[in-house]
Amino acid sequence: MPDRTFPSIEQACYWMAGRAPRVPAALVGDLEVDVAIVGGGFTGLWTALSLKDLEPSLSICILERESVAYGASGRNAGIVGETLDHSHELAIAHFGLDEARSLARIGRENLDGLERFLADRRIPAGFQRRGQLTVALSDAHVEALEASARAAERVGAPGWRLLSGPEVRDEIASPLYRGALLAPRHALVDPVALAEGLRGEAERLGVIVRERTPVDAFEFPRDRVLLRSGERSVRARRAVLATNAWTHRLLPRLATRFLPLYDYILVSRPLTGPEWRSIGWKTGRGVVDARAFFNYYRPTPDGRILWGTSEAAYYPGNRVDPGCDHSAAPYAALEESFRRHFPQLSHLEFPFAWGGPIASTTRLTPFFGTHRGRLGYGLGYTGHGVGSTRVAGRILAHLALEKESPLLELSMVRKKPFPYPPEPLRRLAVAAVTRSLRRVDAGRRPSLLLRVLDRFGIGFSS
Numbered sequence: 001m002p003d004r005t006f007p008s009i010e011q012a013c014y015w016m017a018g019r020a021p022r023v024p025a026a027l028v029g030d031l032e033v034d035v036a037i038v039g040g041g042f043t044g045l046w047t048a049l050s051l052k053d054l055e056p057s058l059s060i061c062i063l064e065r066e067s068v069a070y071g072a073s074g075r076n077a078g079i080v081g082e083t084l085d086h087s088h089e090l091a092i093a094h095f096g097l098d099e100a101r102s103l104a105r106i107g108r109e110n111l112d113g114l115e116r117f118l119a120d121r122r123i124p125a126g127f128q129r130r131g132q133l134t135v136a137l138s139d140a141h142v143e144a145l146e147a148s149a150r151a152a153e154r155v156g157a158p159g160w161r162l163l164s165g166p167e168v169r170d171e172i173a174s175p176l177y178r179g180a181l182l183a184p185r186h187a188l189v190d191p192v193a194l195a196e197g198l199r200g201e202a203e204r205l206g207v208i209v210r211e212r213t214p215v216d217a218f219e220f221p222r223d224r225v226l227l228r229s230g231e232r233s234v235r236a237r238r239a240v241l242a243t244n245a246w247t248h249r250l251l252p253r254l255a256t257r258f259l260p261l262y263d264y265i266l267v268s269r270p271l272t273g274p275e276w277r278s279i280g281w282k283t284g285r286g287v288v289d290a291r292a293f294f295n296y297y298r299p300t301p302d303g304r305i306l307w308g309t310s311e312a313a314y315y316p317g318n319r320v321d322p323g324c325d326h327s328a329a330p331y332a333a334l335e336e337s338f339r340r341h342f343p344q345l346s347h348l349e350f351p352f353a354w355g356g357p358i359a360s361t362t363r364l365t366p367f368f369g370t371h372r373g374r375l376g377y378g379l380g381y382t383g384h385g386v387g388s389t390r391v392a393g394r395i396l397a398h399l400a401l402e403k404e405s406p407l408l409e410l411s412m413v414r415k416k417p418f419p420y421p422p423e424p425l426r427r428l429a430v431a432a433v434t435r436s437l438r439r440v441d442a443g444r445r446p447s448l449l450l451r452v453l454d455r456f457g458i459g460f461s462s
Contacts (some may be wrong), residue, residue, distance in 0.1 A: 006049075006325070006326035006353075007067075009070075009075070009322065009325050009354055009356075010067075010323070012326065012352060012353060012354040013075050013352065013354040013356075014076070014267040014300065014304070014306065014354075015069075015074055015078070015190060015191055015192040015193075016070075016074050016192055017077075017352070018192070019191075019192050019193075019196065020196075024067050024211035024212050025069075025209070025211065026210055026211060026212040026213050027063065027213040027229060027232050027234070028135075028211040028232070029232060030232060030233050030234070031061060031208070031232075031233075031234045031235070032059075032210070032234070032235045032236070033059040033060060033061045033234065033235075033236050034058045034059045034060065034236065034237050035048075035051055035059075035061075035236055035237065035238050035239065035240065035400055036060075036061050036063065036225065036227055036234045036236035036238075036239045036240070037060065037061070037062045037063070037239070037242055038062075038063050038215045038227065038239065038240070038241050038242060038243055038245040038250070039062070039063075039064065039071075039239045039241065039242030039244070039246075040062050040063075040064030040067070040068040040069070040070070040195075040199070040209065041068070041069055041070075041071050041072065041073030041074075041195065041242065041244065041389075042073045042194075042195060042198070042385060042386065042389035042390070042393075043116070043242035043244065043378060043379070043385070043389045043392050043393060043396070044064070044240070044242035045062070045068070045195060045198035045199060045202055045393070046198065046389050046390045046392065046393025046394070047240050047242060047282070047378075047392075047393040047396045047397055047400075048060050048062055048202045048207045048393075049198065049201065049202055049205070049207075049265040049393065050393040050394045050396070050397035050398075051397045051400065051401070052205045052206070052207065053098075053397075054397055054398070054401060054403060055401065056205070059206075059208075060202075060206075060207045060208065061207070061209070061210060061234060061236075062206040062207060062208070062209045062210065063213045063215055063227065063229065063234065064209070064210070064213060064398065065211050065212075065213065065214040065246075066211065066212065067136055067211045067212070068194070068195050068196065068199045068209065068211060069191065069192050071243075071244060071245065071246070071356065071357065072244055072245065072356050072357060072358050072381075072385060073148075073192075073195050073385070073386075073389075074191055074192045074195060074266070074356075075191075075263075075354060075355075075356030076124070076191050076263075076265075076356070076383070076385075076386055077265065077286070077296055077297075077298055077306055077308050077452070078188055078189045078190055078191045078194075078298065078306075078386065079186065079187075079188060079286040079288075079296060079298055079324060079386065080111065080114070080127075080144055080186060080187040080188065080189050080386045080387045081107070081111075081132070081183070081186050081238070081384055081386075081387055082107045082108050082110070082157075082183070082185045082186060082387065083103070083104065083107045083157075083384070083388075084103045084106060084107045084110070084365065084384075084387075084388045084391060084412070085100070085103055085107075085364070085365050085412075086156070086364035086365065086382060086384060087148065087151070088100060088104065088148065088151035088152050088155045088157065089147065089148060089151045090363070090364060090365075091103050091104070091155065091365075092151060092154065092155070094363050094365070094411075094412075094439035095410075095411045095412060096143075096411075097154065097155070099410060099411055099412070100154075100155045101154075101155045101156055103155075103410070104152075104156055104157050105156065106391060106407075107387070107388070107391075108157070110387060110388070110390055110391050111185060111186075111187065111387055112145075113390070114127070114387065114390055115127060115129065118194075120195070121197070121201055123193075123194070123197030123198075123200075123201070124193060124197070125189050125190055125193045125194040125197050126188070126189055126190035126193055126301055126316045127187060127188070127189045127194075128187060128188045128193075128284075129184060129185065129186075129187045130186070130187065130188055130190075130283055130284055130285045130286070131182055131184040131185065131283070131285045131286075131301050131323060132183045132186035132285055132286040132287065132288070132370070133163070133168065133171070133172070133180045133181070133182055133183075133185055133285050133286075133287045134148070134180060134181045134183070134287075134288050134289070134290055134452065135172070135176075135177045135179070135180045135287060135288070135289045135290065136177065136178045136179040136180060136289075136290050137176050137177070137178065137289055137290065137291065138178065138443065139178065140443070141178070141179075141289075141290035141291070142178055142179045145162060145179060145180070145181040145290060147164065148160075148181055149151045149161065149162050149181055149340070156171065157183075159182075159183075160181065160182065160183055160184070160186040161181070161182050161184075162179060162180070162181055162182075163179060163180040163181070163182055164179055165177065165178045166177050167179075167180070168180040168446040170280065171279040171280060171281065171282055171283060171285075172279060172280055172281050172287065173278065173279045173281075173342075173343060173344070174279070174341045175343070176341055183240070185192060186285075186286060187387075188284075188286055188298055189386065190301070191386060191401075194386075200455040201234065213229050213232070214229055214230075215227050215228065215229050215250065216228045216229060216230065217250075218239070218250065218253040218375060220372050220374065220375075223237070223374075224236065224237060224374075225237075225238065225239040225374045225375055227239060229329055237374070238374050238375075238376070238400045238401075239374065239375045239440075240279045240366075240375070240376045240377070240378075240396050240397070240400055241371075241375060241377040241379075242377075242378065242379075243379070244283065244357075244358070244359045244379045244380075244381070244385070245258075245260040245261075245320050245357035245358055245359040245379075246260075246320055246357070247359065247377060247379050248260070248318055249303065249320070249400070251371060251375075251377065253371075254377065254379075255318055256414060256419035256420055257361060257367060257380070257417055257419055257420070258359040258360060258367075258379060258380045258417075258420070259314055259318075259359070259360045259361075259420055259426075259430070260314075260315075260318050260319070260320045260323060260357050260359060261299065261312035261313065261314055261357065261359075261360050262312055262313045262314075262315065262324050262325075262327070262355045262356065262357055262358075263308060263309065263310065263312045263356060263358055264308065264309060264313075264327060264330040264331060264334060264353070264354070264355040264356060265306060265307070265308040265309075265334075265352075265353070265354060265355070265356075266305070266306070266307045266308070266331065266334050266335065266350040266353050267300065267304050267305070267350060267351070267352035267354065267435075268304045268305045268306075268307070268339070268349065268350050268351075269304065269348070269349050269350075270303040270304050270346050271303055271304065271305065271345075271348070275345060275348070276303070278344045278345065279342055279344065279345065281299065282425050283297045284298075285298075286298040288310075292437040293309065293310055293311035293437055293438065294309070294310050295307065295308065295309055295310075295334075295337050295338075295341065296308050296309075296310065302387065305338075305348070307334055307337075307338050307350070308334070309330065309333070309334055309337065309436070310383065311330075311333075311434075312360070312383075313327065313330065313355075314426075314427065315322060316423065316424075316426075316427040317423060317427075318423075320456055321355045324355060325354060325356070326353070326354065326355060327355060329336065330355070331350075331353050334350075334353075335350065344365045354415065357398070358381065358382060358383050358385075359379045359380045359381065359382070360380065360382045360383070360416045361380035361382060362418040362419070362420060363417045363418065364382045364384075364391055365380070365382065365412055365417070366378055366379060366381050366382075366385075366388065366412070367379070367380050367412075367413075367415075367416050367417050368381040368392070368395055368396065368399065368413050369416070370399060370439050375394075376396050376399045376400050378392045378395060378396045380417070381387055394407060395407050395408065395413055420421075433451075
């Protein structure tokens with residue numbers, strides 16, 4: 001990719017660039033509500049909708065620093081899984097077989113519920129239930145996918161099946177693919193259209209949504225939470241922090257529980273008919289490969305290819321700011337990886353390129369909690385939040401209202417992930433693990449460092 005001045009994230013991100021223009025409404029005076037939510041992404045929107053489902057009379061406001069879906073909710077690939085965890089194997093390792101089965105069931109019910117929700121409310125979010133392929137690039141990957149298929153069977157996930165090399169290459173014409181695992185129920189969605197649809201539904205139910213309203217600080221007078229935004233304020237009985245990778249800015253004590261990482265994505269120009277025929281891709285399923293640092297990709301509704309990588313960048317000091325939204329090196333690496341997968345499209349141009357922050361936990365699943373009994377939080381989706389934030393919204397709504405729910409009994413909710421080390425050890429650890437994972441992807445055995453981390457269930461990826 002040639003050197004150039006990078007555009008703003010709203011222009012660079014394919015999904016945001018396609019959003020219909022509108023004028024965001026900012027907070028103009030003080031406000032008092034039952035529940036205040038900080039963050040206008042999927043977590044905040046689903047929490048508001050879940051609160052209204054539990055208690056329709058509640059007064060609720062959402063405060064967003066930029067615009068709805070400005071963060072990870074609007075910058076992802078729009079690949080929606082039916083799992084709440086990073087994999088069934090990790091769910092078994094972290095939480096035991098019984099809870100892994102519960103998580104698998106909840107994940108299936110969640111995706112079915114999302115599909116019904118969008119259909120019932122006629123939200124045009126581009127939802128398509130096409131399934132997802134995890135493709136093997138080596139014999140070791142084939143063995144790993146066989147283990148994944150066995151884990152899916154153990155937790156009761158129906159329909160997951162292995163494809164041979166010829167079968168997967170008949171579907172997607174890449175010379176690299178030696179087999180695949182099909183998760184038949186996964187889906188695709190336009191993430192910004194989904195967020196805008198949720199915003200519209202929330203406002204229809206009476207939720208106040210205020211954008212361009214940064215929250216600077218919290219105070220806890222008596223039995224209330226006071227949210228400061230410059231000279232403006234919101235007073236609430238309960239508050240929810242739904243800020244994911246930005247959370248440490250408002251609640252620094254959570255900084256040890258996650259890494260803010262930047263994933264990067266390209267989107268091509270529209271392909272011609274002959275170009276599409278050259279790669280097959282008859283089903284249009286979402287795809288990931290089986291490496292530790294994997295590529296993920298999908299078609300867009302207007303005939304482009306979205307191409308991303310899980311080799312996320314960590315910026316020392318837990319940086320999360322617009323200066324990290326673009327990086328020439330990951331963009332060049334993405335184009336190179338695309339040419340390896342599809343040499344017949346080595347000429348393809350990618351006019352859209354952007355990065356976005358995610359929050360990655362050591363167990364690669366989200367975590368939840370409360371601060372001073374009145375401020376709830378949930379974060380750490382590790383790149384898998386498009387679907388699981390809907391469950392997170394239900395969890396946070398029950399926490400805010402102190403209502404019982406089987407969801408609150410899950411170990412994933414009750415137990416915090418193992419912490420990451422502080423700086424400067426943090427950046428040194430990330431660099432060491434990144435080097436080790438690259439060597440594994442190159443075909444070498446896992447290092448002692450990776451074996452030790454694996455024993456303790458600790459991950460450093462998205």
